């Protein structure tokens with residue numbers, strides 16, 4: 001508890017500097033699928049995990065299945081789109097100051113997030129100075145705590161915070177990573193999230209992460225096929241190429257323990273997000289199990305965790321690799337706190353997804369030595385922008401590295417023509 005000696009003084013915007021004139025929350029209505037959101041893809045995209053009706057796939061028209069929290073229900077066990085994974089689209093926040101500079105941020109949340117931003121959260125930002133981001137973050141957090149804490153509302157906070165950092169970078173003419181400590185490397189190494197680790201290796205990525213196919217409801221046969229698929233990829237890419245396994249919240253402690261035991265000979269670098277995010281006791285048990293069996297892989301999770309408070313609940317049980325998504329977990333202001341907590345306890349951090357935003361975090365924190373690149377092409381065979389048509393240009397990997405520019409803010413320009421942006425709750 002802080003030793004309060006007097007009421008907190010109101011923070012006054014610095015005299016003579018620009019104030020924030022308006023916060024706008026926009027929702028894209030793109031004409032093409034995939035123009036704004038990783039989930040928003042055609043049914044034939046590999047990330048839908050749509051296998052043939054007979055359970056087979058050919059890498060041309062169908063794909064390996066992807067186990068997920070809904071796989072246990074037969075009617076939702078097919079493509080991920082069947083349970084509406086893409087029904088909540090992106091939200092884009094613009095923060096404009098009274099000198100006409102505009103900072104841009106993005107998250108997932110669509111019109112629901114736009115409502116929170118316009119009708120509530122904007123009031124703490126408008127009229128303030130972009131320098132005072134920590135203060136603004138804290139006020140937004142405290143004022144929304146009765147409905148936020150985790151999930152959609154923190155997505156909304158993240159989009160605002162990203163827009164503020166972007167605007168501050170544009171105000172100073174500096175890239176965001178310079179505002180967070182500067183470069184810690186010249187280029188950011190990236191691994192590919194993909195259904196085709198063999199192609200990822202050919203393209204020069206630092207490693208490949210592929211989805212687990214089956215969950216506990218697929219029984220012993222599913223377990224055998226899971227192990228066989230890892231064996232298959234290991235034999236295709238050879239012993240040196242790092243492989244990671246994404247379990248997307250589909251498993252339980254016992255299943256993951258047995259899977260990890262069977263995978264010991266195949267040298268998986270990490271097992272990702274095996275449990276539902278709130279199973280903190282389960283995380284502790286699984287961490288003990290993995291350590292007890294001498295499993296060589298990291299226990300990775302965190303893409304659906306929020307704020308420093310949530311990530312501490314992953315560090316404490318013994319998760320060994322955190323995957324904060326700066327677009328979801330609270331924005332750069334909060335990401336820096338999580339990175340500091342992880343570093344102090346020797347827990348690895350590899351930013352989840354979120355394209356450029358994650359690369360800027362990796363650039364600013366020396367402890368982060370790897371970032372994620374999502375293979376957005378339908379067959380996971382060519383390199384395409386993570387955000388589809390959302391931005392005019394995104395830096396793309398070459399030979400397994402991302403080079404981020406020195407341009408101001410996050411160096412991104414909204415592709416307004418392609419996005420069909422709508423402001424659902426104008427004020």
Ligand SMILES: [Mg+2]
Nearest residue numbers: 246272273303
């Ligand atoms: Mg994941």
